[in-house]
Each structure stands twice: as structure tokens, then as C-alpha cells.
Amino acid sequence: MLFLNPWLLAGLAGVGIPIIIHLVRRQAAKPIEWGAMRFLFDTVAMRRRKMEWEDLLLMAARCLLLALIALALARPFVPPDSSVPWLFVLPAALVGVALLGASFVLAGKIRWILKFVAVALLLLAAGLVFLERSLNLKRFEASGRRDVALVIDASASMELSLDGRTVFSKAVEEAKQLVKEAPRGTAFLVVLGGPAPEAKTAAPLTHRADVLGVLDSLRPVGGTFRAHEALGMATLGLAEGSNASKEIIVFTDAQRGGWRFDSPNAWDGLGEAWQAMPAKPKLVLRDFGSPAGLRNVALASLETSRSVVGTDREVTLKATVENTGTAPVTPGPVVIEIDGNKVGEKPVGLLVAGQKETVEFRHRFAKEGPRIVAARMEARDDLAADDKAERVVNVRGKLPILLVDGNPAGSFFERASGYSALALAPSPDLRKGKGAGDSYLMDPEVVPAPELTDEDLDGRAVVVLADVPRLPERLASLLAGQVADGTGLLVIAGPRSEAAFFNNWKAADGPLLPLPIGHVAVDPAGISPSPATFLHESVALFKDEKNSDLSSAKVKQWRKTGEAAGGVQAAAYLNGDPFLAAKNYGNGRTMLATCAFDARSGNLPALRAFVPLLHELVTWTAGTGVELNVDPSWSPSVAIHGASGGLTASYYRNQEWRGSPTVVRVDPGIDFRWGNDKPMARLPNDRFSVEWRGQLVPPMSGEYVFSADVDDEIEIRLGDHAPLKADYGTEELGRMTLEGNAAVPFHAKYREDGGEAKIRLFWNPPGGEKQIIPGFVFRPEREEAGEPMRVLDPQGLVREARLKPSRRGRELAIGGPSVPGVYQVSADEDLNDALGFPEGSKLPVAVLRDSAESHFEPRNQDDLSLIRKHADLLLPASVEDILGVLQGKGFGREIWKLLAIAAFILFLLESVFARWVSRSRRMAEDVRVSFGDEAVWGRGLK
Numbered sequence: 001m002l003f004l005n006p007w008l009l010a011g012l013a014g015v016g017i018p019i020i021i022h023l024v025r026r027q028a029a030k031p032i033e034w035g036a037m038r039f040l041f042d043t044v045a046m047r048r049r050k051m052e053w054e055d056l057l058l059m060a061a062r063c064l065l066l067a068l069i070a071l072a073l074a075r076p077f078v079p080p081d082s083s084v085p086w087l088f089v090l091p092a093a094l095v096g097v098a099l100l101g102a103s104f105v106l107a108g109k110i111r112w113i114l115k116f117v118a119v120a121l122l123l124l125a126a127g128l129v130f131l132e133r134s135l136n137l138k139r140f141e142a143s144g145r146r147d148v149a150l151v152i153d154a155s156a157s158m159e160l161s162l163d164g165r166t167v168f169s170k171a172v173e174e175a176k177q178l179v180k181e182a183p184r185g186t187a188f189l190v191v192l193g194g195p196a197p198e199a200k201t202a203a204p205l206t207h208r209a210d211v212l213g214v215l216d217s218l219r220p221v222g223g224t225f226r227a228h229e230a231l232g233m234a235t236l237g238l239a240e241g242s243n244a245s246k247e248i249i250v251f252t253d254a255q256r257g258g259w260r261f262d263s264p265n266a267w268d269g270l271g272e273a274w275q276a277m278p279a280k281p282k283l284v285l286r287d288f289g290s291p292a293g294l295r296n297v298a299l300a301s302l303e304t305s306r307s308v309v310g311t312d313r314e315v316t317l318k319a320t321v322e323n324t325g326t327a328p329v330t331p332g333p334v335v336i337e338i339d340g341n342k343v344g345e346k347p348v349g350l351l352v353a354g355q356k357e358t359v360e361f362r363h364r365f366a367k368e369g370p371r372i373v374a375a376r377m378e379a380r381d382d383l384a385a386d387d388k389a390e391r392v393v394n395v396r397g398k399l400p401i402l403l404v405d406g407n408p409a410g411s412f413f414e415r416a417s418g419y420s421a422l423a424l425a426p427s428p429d430l431r432k433g434k435g436a437g438d439s440y441l442m443d444p445e446v447v448p449a450p451e452l453t454d455e456d457l458d459g460r461a462v463v464v465l466a467d468v469p470r471l472p473e474r475l476a477s478l479l480a481g482q483v484a485d486g487t488g489l490l491v492i493a494g495p496r497s498e499a500a501f502f503n504n505w506k507a508a509d510g511p512l513l514p515l516p517i518g519h520v521a522v523d524p525a526g527i528s529p530s531p532a533t534f535l536h537e538s539v540a541l542f543k544d545e546k547n548s549d550l551s552s553a554k555v556k557q558w559r560k561t562g563e564a565a566g567g568v569q570a571a572a573y574l575n576g577d578p579f580l581a582a583k584n585y586g587n588g589r590t591m592l593a594t595c596a597f598d599a600r601s602g603n604l605p606a607l608r609a610f611v612p613l614l615h616e617l618v619t620w621t622a623g624t625g626v627e628l629n630v631d632p633s634w635s636p637s638v639a640i641h642g643a644s645g646g647l648t649a650s651y652y653r654n655q656e657w658r659g660s661p662t663v664v665r666v667d668p669g670i671d672f673r674w675g676n677d678k679p680m681a682r683l684p685n686d687r688f689s690v691e692w693r694g695q696l697v698p699p700m701s702g703e704y705v706f707s708a709d710v711d712d713e714i715e716i717r718l719g720d721h722a723p724l725k726a727d728y729g730t731e732e733l734g735r736m737t738l739e740g741n742a743a744v745p746f747h748a749k750y751r752e753d754g755g756e757a758k759i760r761l762f763w764n765p766p767g768g769e770k771q772i773i774p775g776f777v778f779r780p781e782r783e784e785a786g787e788p789m790r791v792l793d794p795q796g797l798v799r800e801a802r803l804k805p806s807r808r809g810r811e812l813a814i815g816g817p818s819v820p821g822v823y824q825v826s827a828d829e830d831l832n833d834a835l836g837f838p839e840g841s842k843l844p845v846a847v848l849r850d851s852a853e854s855h856f857e858p859r860n861q862d863d864l865s866l867i868r869k870h871a872d873l874l875l876p877a878s879v880e881d882i883l884g885v886l887q888g889k890g891f892g893r894e895i896w897k898l899l900a901i902a903a904f905i906l907f908l909l910e911s912v913f914a915r916w917v918s919r920s921r922r923m924a925e926d927v928r929v930s931f932g933d934e935a936v937w938g939r940g941l942k
Contacts, residue, residue, distance in 0.1 A: 012070045012097075018062040019104050054917045056105045061910040063101030064094060068903035072896045089128045090895075096121030145185035147204040147241030148886070149234035149281075150175050152218055153252035154194045155225035156385045156820070156853040160253070160291065167288050168220050171251035174286065174879040178249070179211050182886050189237040190214045193252070194221030195632035195850075196817035197230035203240035219795070222385060222820045223632040224850045225252060228260040228270065231283075235273050238281060246281035249882060254290040254858040257850070261863045271870030283871040284882060290856045294325035297351060297379040298386035298854035299334070304373075308619045310396050310441030314364040319375040319389065321359060323351035324854040325382070332378035334359045339372050348377070368397035369837070370628055372822055372844050386854045390822050392628040392846045398443040399622060402460045406468035406496050408448035413598075416467035416494055417446050419605035420597050423614040442618065454478060460487055461622045467494030467596050470501035473768035477699050480507035481776025484586030488621030493517050493559045494596030503562075506741065507699045507776075514567020514583035514592050518560035526554025526602050527573045536570035536582055538591070538620035541612070548609045555579075555602040558595040567592070582620070587639070591621045626835060629846045636814040636823060636847050640803065640834050647694040647746065648781040651679060655689050655751050666810075667692065668775035670748065670761035679757070686754040693781040694746050696773075701740040702766025706733040709760040710750070716761075717747040743779065789828050794821025794847075801825050803834075810834070812845070820849040 076090075100118035103111050152175060158168040179188055187204035188211045191197055200214045231248060238246045260266045274280050298321070305316035319334050329351055336344040344361040351357060365371060374390045381387075401424060407416040424442040447456050449468045457463065457479055465471075468491075471479065483489045484507060491502065491513060503516040529550050534543040542548040560577060567583030567590070581592040595601045597614070604610055630636055646668045650661035662682050670692060678685050696718065698704065706724055708714050713727040724733035738744060750759050764770045788800040791814055801814045812831065814823055825831075825843040832839055867873050876882045 010070075012067055017066065018059055019101055056102045058910070058914055058917065059101045059105050060098040061906060061913065063097050065903055065906050065910060067094060067097040068899050068906065072899040072903060075896045076899070089125050092121045092128075093125035096125060145187070145243040146245035146247060146886070147187045147189065147238050147243045148182070149189040149191060149204075149238050149246075149248045150178070150215075151191045151193055151197075151227075151230050151234050151248060151250040151252075152215075153225045153227075153250070154192050154218065154221040155255065155258070156220070156222045156849065157253055157255050157383070157856065158225075159220050159222075159385045160294075160383050162291065162382075166220075167253055170288065171286070172215055172218055174882075175249075175251060176212055176215050177879050178882055178886075179208055179215070181883055185243075186886065187241055187243060189234065189241070190218075191230055191234045191237065192218055192221065192817075193225045193227065193230040193250075194817050194819070195223035195226060196634040197226060197233045198817050199233050199237055201237070203237060204243070220385075221817055222849065223818060223847075224258040224853060225255065226258045227252070228258075228266055229634075231270060232273070235270070235277070235281070239277065244279050246277060246279055247284060247885070248281050249284040249286060251286045251288075253288050254856070255853070256857045256859045256863060257852045259859070259863065261859075261866055264866060267866055267870050274871060280872070282874060282885070283867065284874045284876060284885060285867075286876055286879070286882060287859075290858050291382065293327060294856065295327045295329055295381045296325035296383045296386070296854060297321060297323050297329045297331045297377070297381055298383070298851065299375050299377060299389040300356070300851045300854070302373065302375045302389040302391050304393055306619065307624050308396060308399060308441070308622055309365065309393050310399065311365050311368055312441040314362045315393075317361040317363055317373060317375075319359045319361075320356055321348050321351065321377070322356045322851075322854070323353055324386075324856070326353050328352045329379065329381055332380070334375055334377045336361045336363070337372075337374045337376065338363065338365075340374075365393070365395040368395045369841075370394050370844050372846070374822075383854065386849065386851075389849065390846050391848065392822070392844045394625055394628060396441060396625075399441050399461045399618075400459055401442055401444045401462045401464060401618060402456060403444050403446045403464045403466055404449050404452055404468050405446055405466055406449045406494065407466075407598075408450075415446075416492070416496075416596060416598055417464070418598065419610070420444075420464065420466060420492070420614055421446050423605075423611045424618065426611075442615070457482060461625075462488035462490060462618050464490045464492065464618070465497075466492045467496045467598075469496045470498045473765060474771050476501075476505055477507070477765065477768075477777075478774055480505070480512055480699060481774050483507075483512060483588040483590060484776055486587040486623065486625075488588055488618070488623060489585075489590040490593070490617060490621050491590070492593045492595075492597055494598070494601065495520050495557060497559070499559075510741065511565040512583075512585060512590050513565060514581035514590060515564055515569075515578060516562035517592070517594065518562060520557055521560050521577070522557045524556060526556045527558075527575055527577075528553050528555070529579045530572055530574045533569070533572040533579075536568065536580070538582060538616050539571050539580060539613070541616060542609060549607050550609045550613065553602060553604045553607055555595045555604060557601050561594060580617070589621050589623055591617055593617070628844065629848055630818075632818040632820060632847050632850055634818065635816060636818050636845060638812040638845055640810045640812060640831075646775050646780050647692040647748075647778045650691045650693075651683055652689045652691070653683060655687055655753070657689050657691050657749060661691075666780045669773060669778065670759055671772050672757075672759050674757040676756055686752060686757070688752050690750040690759075692746070692748040692750075695743040695779040695781075696738075696746040697743050697777050697779060698738040698740055698765070699777065700766055701738065703735055703737050704766065705735050705764040705770075707731065707762045707764075707770065708733055709758065709762070711756055711758050712753045713751045714759055714761075715749045717745075719744045746778065787828060789831065790826040791815075792824045794819050794823065799823075803830055812843075814845065818847050820847050822846050 096118045099114045099121070103114035103118060106114065152171055154168060158171065159166050187206045189204045190200040190211065192200055200218070205211050227250070234248050238248070300320045300322040303318045305318065309315045317336055319336070321331065321334065323329055331348050331351070333345050333347045335342055343363055346359045346361070348357055348359060371393050372390065373393050374388065376388050379387045403417040403421055405415050405417040412418045421444045424444045425440040452471070452475060454475065457475070463479060479489070489512065493502070497517065499517045502513055503511070505512050531543050531545050531548065531551050534540060542550050545551050555573065558573070558577065561581070567581050569578045570580040570582045573579050578594055580594070583590045595604070597605060599605065626638060626640060628638060630638060646666040647670070649665055649667040651663040652658065653662050663680060672679070676685060679688065706716070707730065708726045709730040710726050711728060714725070716724040716733060718736060721736055726733050761773050762770050763773050788802055791799040791801045793799050793816065799814060799816045801812055803810050804813045812825065814825070823845045825845060827835070827837060827841050827843045829839065831843065832841055835843070837843065864873065874885060876885065
């Protein structure tokens with residue numbers, strides 16, 4: 001127990017007033033000797049003890065009353081994490097005061113015993129208060145100048161409306177009051193918290209008008225409050241301050257999400273950073289709490305029924321509405337908009353707490369390209385931020401699919417790919433060797449395996465190898481690189497498929513097949529797939545046997561498989577052998593079917609589920625393309641596939657690779673025939689040089705033969721090997737033994753003197769033919785970010801986006817915090833080329849809202865205990881308490897009201913008791929004293 005006004009404890013001296021009055025009155029009553037009084041002693045002795053008890057109680061009550069008033073004026077409070085229980089300190093002090101006053105009423109030995117006990121209790125209480133001060137109040141010691149980080153939670157839940165104002169606005173107002181009333185010499189740092197915390201001031205500022213201006217400019221960000229990252233940013237900002245004392249004040253609600261309480265190691269790192277500071281900062285958590293009663297209905301999600309959406313058929317748009325509050329709510333209807341135009345509306349009934357309802361809309365997109373789909377509703381609840389959900393649907397006009405037929409002989413339905421081609425696009429034109437037409441999303445083209453060329457693989461979303469025995473080494477290497485860049489691969493392993501080829505088919509990311517294939521197993525009676533094993537997303541649609549007849553399939557021959565090679569089993573037969581397996585490979589996906597999809601292997605193509613099954617397999621394998629819906633993170637970014645290979649190229653306007661390069665970019669490979677033209681506008685026709693750096697990842701082990709067609713000179717270095725040189729014409733550079741899938745540093749320098757210019761780099765892989773070294777075997781050393789593109793964010797503010805290198809290819813990085821909503825990117829030529837969009841297009845990117853922000857899961861005591869392990873945590877209940885911390889007064893649960901109430905009650909009791917004692921003594925019976933026979937006395941007197 002401590003005191004906000006400790007100097008008013010001097011009022012405890014007033015306890016001596018009734019004692020002094022008692023002593024003075026006792027001294028004023030001088031004894032008068034009267035012989036006749038000896039006859040009264042026997043009768044008065046009976047009342048003496050009663051009067052002593054009355055005086056004792058009156059003295060104790062009056063002393064206690066004055067002590068309670070003095071203590072209440074001193075405003076005692078119990079600080080957080082108090083180490084001394086106030087229920088022990090306060091009674092000890094009050095009992096000591098009462099006994100001290102009572103001791104002056106009594107006489108004899110008992111008086112000194114009471115004095116000793118009273119002094120002991122008072123000293124004990126004072127000692128405990130001093131101990132509390134030394135143990136606890138030192139946390140609040142005023143240290144003059146200090147640096148304070150103000151962390152304002154700007155997450156979606158802070159937009160909750162309470163008493164007509166949002167929690168965020170209350171937090172900003174309290175922060176402004178704190179800045180205005182803080183002690184002189186306090187410097188402030190402002191951090192806006194959200195999915196990507198943002199330091200609004202680079203260092204602590206002492207000019208309060210500047211800090212207030214920053215606070216006035218703050219707006220809610222939305223998304224999740226990443227508190228751990230915000231505290232880290234505040235710590236870095238405080239390190240820039242010049243004052244020794246540091247404090248971090250967090251204005252937030254009770255939301256648990258974003259604090260990383262499930263990652264103690266993360267808090268260990270933060271604690272180490274605080275320990276390394278000259279003075280460990282205090283962490284002040286101004287928690288606005290969570291509402292006791294909440295009316296809130298949220299649009300929890302917005303999904304499409306298919307991952308690949310085309311213009312050929314309707315798609316189902318599913319909006320999930322959830323009551324995340326505590327009270328029943330009937331929201332308004334859900335409205336669906338496409339690119340801002342209303343296309344549907346459906347009502348939602350009464351939702352009780354925790355109830356979910358899914359509202360479905362059927363819609364057919366008329367135009368391909370990215371489309372903004374939004375669901376809205378008028379919920380009229382306490383949190384408006386979650387009454388809207390948005391996502392971008394990339395509508396495809398065509399999904400180009402290449403079916404490589406490993407059994408092209410015979411009639412159309414006797415071929416390995418016949419049933420598959422018609423299942424993807426049931427067009428009679430396919431049987432005539434033509435395309436499927438514009439009315440189908442799936443655009444399959446069947447090519448016999450012996451006739452497959454490099455050009456056939458270009459621009460395919462999915463390549464299906466239907467019972468293909470093997471591929472030429474060159475085509476296998478090329479296809480593996482395309483799969484790593486995002487092309488889907490579906491291998492239908494029929495009886496013709498050569499296990500040796502497919503099991504050894506590897507590239508930079510290892511084996512392409514999810515499982516190695518083995519010998520062909522035969523069962524004349526046939527085995528059936530087991531729907532209970534359809535756990536993978538590609539076949540989850542067929543798990544319910546009521547909706548599928550796959551359980552009636554009879555597969556008479558299939559491939560045995562070995563241990564998984566980085567893939568997972570997607571479905572199995574009733575005997576436990578894998579039916580389907582899947583794998584993510586680089587930016588692409590691969591799928592393995594262990595039986596042929598033709599009449600030789602059973603009745604699978606005759607089932608009604610065969611068509612949707614093949615569509616689901618191809619759709620999953622194709623992936624979603626460029627994912628334009630991203631989860632909230634530090635800053636929005638979109639992975640751009642199809643560009644994972646290449647070398648970092650530096651172009652110089654001289655022949656000696658001197659100075660800063662004119663252009664730095666990633667070239668997909670070394671295959672240029674410029675002739676007499678300039679390599680680019682900023683370079684001359686002649687007398688220039690180029691330098692390529694990166695890594696080469698050979699797809700297999702063995703001896704490689706390198707050659708070049710060059711005009712004028714080229715020099716290549718691979719790891720520690722001797723340099724390979726060539727000039728003027730086509731010549732062999734040298735031979736080198738390389739280990740498969742092992743990256744080797746690559747460095748090439750090209751010089752052009754005059755005349756025509758060209759450089760083409762070839763290799764002969766082990767057992768293969770001469771070819772241009774494919775770009776996917778290269779990895780760039782680095783890539784400079786592209787030119788900035790204009791972006792309009794969900795709040796209507798202008799930002800910048802750039803194409804940057806990433807671990808696999810490039811990414812579109814949008815600057816600034818990740819605010820949930822739709823961003824409109826004005827795509828440049830480079831981005832349009834990467835995505836296949838027309839010039840001048842705007843690319844929408846949706847940052848999805850975190851539905852956890854609508855559920856208000858509060859922090860618990862275990863969470864606070866984790867924080868206390870690393871920081872001196874304070875939990876003030878108001879901005880006045882925070883000011884108490886900064887002013888060295890401290891804060892806690894004040895108990896002066898209890899003392900004031902006790903003093904009032906004691907005053908009433910003392911008044912009643914004193915009046916009763918007074919009346920009792922005035923109205924007491926006269927004591928009749930008998931002196932014997934009055935007659936005798938009378939006669940004697942006469």
C-alpha cells in the first residue's frame with residue numbers, strides 16, 4: 001500500500017488531540033480529601049470498571065476516526081503486482097492507533113503493555129509501507145528527461161464503436177492528453193501498429209506540437225495488430241533517443257491475436273534487446289478491454305466454388321456471414337458486386353451468437369482478366385470494418401492444355417489421351433484433330449509423343465503425359481524448367497511408361513514425380529478407389545459417395561509405387577496402393593495417376609465422375625496462376641511466376657566493364673543476335689560490353705560440353721574451373737564434369753568491338769544434343785528493382801510498387817503497410833508482359849481481412865506472465881494513471897473511498913455511543929447511603 005499524497009499523512013498527528021484533551025481533563029480534576037467518601041468506595045467501585053471501558057472505547061473510536069480521515073486524505077493505493085498485502089498493513093496501522101489511544105485511559109501495568117503493542121504495530125505498518133515503496137514505487141521514480149514510445153494499435157478491432165466513439169479515437173485522444181501533460185523534458189516517438197507497424201517519427205521528438213500533429217494525422221489501418229513487431233520497432237526508435245530513461249506505452253484493446261504469445265522464443269529475442277539498452281524500458285499497457293456485450297455480424301469469407309474460373313460456365317460465389325458477438329442480430333441483405341456493379345442480393349435471417357450462414361450466388365463472367373468481387377451488408381452493429389469482404393478473381397478465357405499421347409496408334413478412343421481430351425472439352429472437333437472451340441475453358445491439344453517439339457511446350461498451363469514411355473533429354477529438361485516456373489504437369493502412368501526414365505527425371509528441385517513408379521500390377525477382377533482416402537483438395541469433391549460413382553470403378557492394371565519423393569498421396573485404392581499423388585514443385589505442381597485413363601486399364605472412363613475428376617485434377621495441377629489475393633503481412637507483395645531463371649546482366653557503354661553499368665537487369669539466358677542494332681536504347685551499336693553473374697544448376701550429373709557462337713569475344717568462368725574463352729564464330733569452349741542439382745557460380749564477360757554483334761551460349765548435356773543453355777538452369781545473382789508504378793490503396797492514398805527479385809523469380813512489392821482491401825496497380829510494360837495483360841491495364845490486388853479480428857479473443861493471465869518475464873509490465877486503467885507513472889507518483893487501485901466510508905460510519909457510531917454514555921452518567925440512580933438509625937442521629941444532634 002502506497003500514497004498519492006504522502007505529505008498529508010502528517011494529519012495522523014491529529015490522533016493526539018483526544019489524548020491531550022483526556023490528559024488535560026484528568027490533570028484538571030484535583031482530588032479533595034473528604035472523610036465521608038470512604039463510605040462511598042464500596043458502591044462506586046462497581047461502576048468504575050464500566051466507566052473505564054466506556055472511556056477506552058470512546059478514546060479508541062476518536063483516535064481511529066482522525067486516523068481514517070488523515071489516511072483517506074493521503075489517498076492510499078495498492079500498486080500493481082504489490083508485494084505486500086494491504087489487508088495486513090492497514091488493519092495493523094489502525095489497530096495500533098486504537099491501542100495507543102486506549103493506553104492513555106487505562107492505568108497500571110496494562111497501560112504500558114498496550115503502549116508497547118501499539119508502537120510495535122505502528123512500526124510494523126510503517127516498515128511494510130517503506131518496504132513496498134522500495135520494492136515497487138521505484139518503478140515509478142521520476143527521472144527527469146525520458147524517451148517515451150507511443151504505440152497506437154490501428155487494427156480492425158480498434159474501430160469498435162463504444163459510446164458513439166471508436167476505441168481508436170479514444171486511444172489517440174488519451175495519447176494527445178499524455179503528450180500535453182507529461183513532465184518537461186519528455187521526448188515522444190510515435191509508432192502506428194497494424195499488419196505492418198510504421199514509425200511515424202524517426203526518433204523521439206521533444207517539440208510537443210510536432211508530436212500532436214503526428215497523432216492528429218493517424219488513421220486506422222485495419223488487419224491484425226502485430227504487437228511484437230511494433231514493440232521491436234519502438235525499441236529501435238528509443239535507441240535513437242538521447243535520454244537514459246525509456247518507456248513504451250501501448251494503447252490497445254484486449255485482442256490476443258498478433259502478440260505471438262505462442263512463440264516464447266520471439267519474446268526471448270525482444271527481452272534480450274531490452275536488456276541490451278542502457279536502461280531497460282518499462283512496458284505500459286493501456287488496455288481498453290473488450291466489450292461486455294457485443295453486437296457484431298461479420299462477413300467472414302468470400303470464396304469461389306472453383307480455383308480456376310473461366311468464361312465458359314457459371315461459378316458459385318460463397319459469402320459466409322457469422323455472428324461474432326454476444327447478442328442476436330438480424331443484418332441487412334448481402335449484396336454482391338463485380339467491379340463495382342451490383343449483380344445480386346440475398347437476405348440473411350436472424351443470427352444468434354456464434355451462428356454462421358453461407359449465402360451463395362451464381363454468376364457467369366463475361367470477360368476474362370482479373371475481376372474485383374465484393375460482398376457487402378448493412379449490419380448496423382458495433383464494428384463496421386468487417387461488414388465487407390473483397391477478393392480478386394482471375395477469370396481465364398482459355399486454359400491451354402497439352403496432352404502428349406504415348407499410344408497414338410489406333411482409333412481416337414484407343415489412344416492413351418482420347419477419353420481425357422474429350423473429358424476436358426467434349427467437342428466433336430477434337431476427334432478430327434482440331435481445337436475445342438471458344439465455348440470451352442479447357443483448350444486441349446493432343447500431340448503424339450514422337451512428334452513433340454520445343455514449340456509445343458510453349459505457353460501451356462498444364463502438360464499431360466498420357467502413358468508416355470519417355471521424353472528426349474532435351475525436352476525433359478525444358479519441361480522440368482517450365483514446371484519449376486509454374487506450368488502444371490499431370491503424369492498418367494500407364495503400362496507403356498518407363499519407370500527408369502520417370503524415376504530419374506530430376507531438376508533443380510529434385511524428382512518431378514511425387515512418388516517413384518514401379519512394376520505394373522494386374523487384377524482381372526479389378527480394384528476400386530477408396531473414397532475414404534480422398535483427403536487431398538484435388539479429390540475432396542468425390543469423398544462423399546452419394547455425389548460420386550468412383551467407388552464402383554474397376555481398375556484392372558495399375559502401377560505399384562515406392563516411398564514418397566517429396567509428394568503426398570492424394571487418393572488410394574481399397575488395397576492401400578496409391579491411386580493419385582501430388583507435389584508442389586517450384587512454382588508449379590505435379591500430379592501422378594497410377595493407372596491409364598483408357599479402356600485398357602478398366603472402366604474408369606465410363607463413369608459419370610470421370611469428367612469432373614479429370615477437370616479437378618487438371619485444375620489443381622494448373623494452380624491459380626498469379627495469386628492476386630494475399631494475406632495481410634508487412635507489405636503487400638504478389639509472386640510473379642515464370643521468371644525464376646536467368647542471370648543478372650550489367651550493360652556498359654565501354655568495352656572494359658568500367659564504372660557504373662548503364663543498365664542492370666535479369667536476362668533469361670545468353671541467346672542474343674543484335675546484328676547492327678543497339679542492344680537497347682541507352683547503349684551504342686558498337687564498343688559496348690556485358691557482364692552476366694549468377695549460378696548454374698545442372699539438371700543431372702555428368703560431362704557437359706560448352707560452345708558459343710560469338711561476335712566478338714566471350715569469357716566464361718564456372719566455379720573454380722579454368723576460364724573458357726571464344727572469339728569470332730562458333731567454337732567449342734571446353735568440357736566440364738558437373739554434379740546434378742549442385743549450384744555452381746557462373747560469371748561471363750562479353751565484349752563487342754564493331755560490326756555485327758551476337759552471343760549465343762550452348763551446351764551438350766550428358767547423353768543429349770547441342771542446345772541453347774535453358775534459362776531455368778540459371779539463377780540470377782541479384783536484380784535491381786524496376787521503375788516505380790503508381791498504386792491507389794484502399795484508403796485512396798497513392799503508393800508505389802516495384803518489380804523486385806525474390807527467391808523464385810520476381811515479386812510485385814507494394815510499398816507501405818498492408819491495409820486490407822483492394823489496391824489498383826497501374827501496370828508498366830514489364831509487368832504486363834509478365835502477366836500477359838494488354839498495355840495500360842490496371843492490376844487489382846486484394847489484401848484479405850483477418851477474420852480473427854472480429855472474434856475478440858482476450859489476453860489471459862498466462863499471456864501477461866510471459867510479458868512480465870521479459871519486461872516490467874504496468875497495466876494502468878486511465879491516462880491519469882499513465883501520467884502518474886511519468887511523474888513518479890505511481891498508480892494502482894485506490895482505497896481512500898473505503899477509508900472515508902469507514903470514517904463516516906465510525907463517526908455516526910461514536911456520536912451515538914458518546915451521547916448514550918453522557919445520558920447514562922447524567923441519569924444514573926442516586927446512591928442512597930445509610931448512616932444507621934436516623935432517629936438516633938437526630939437525637940444525638942439535638
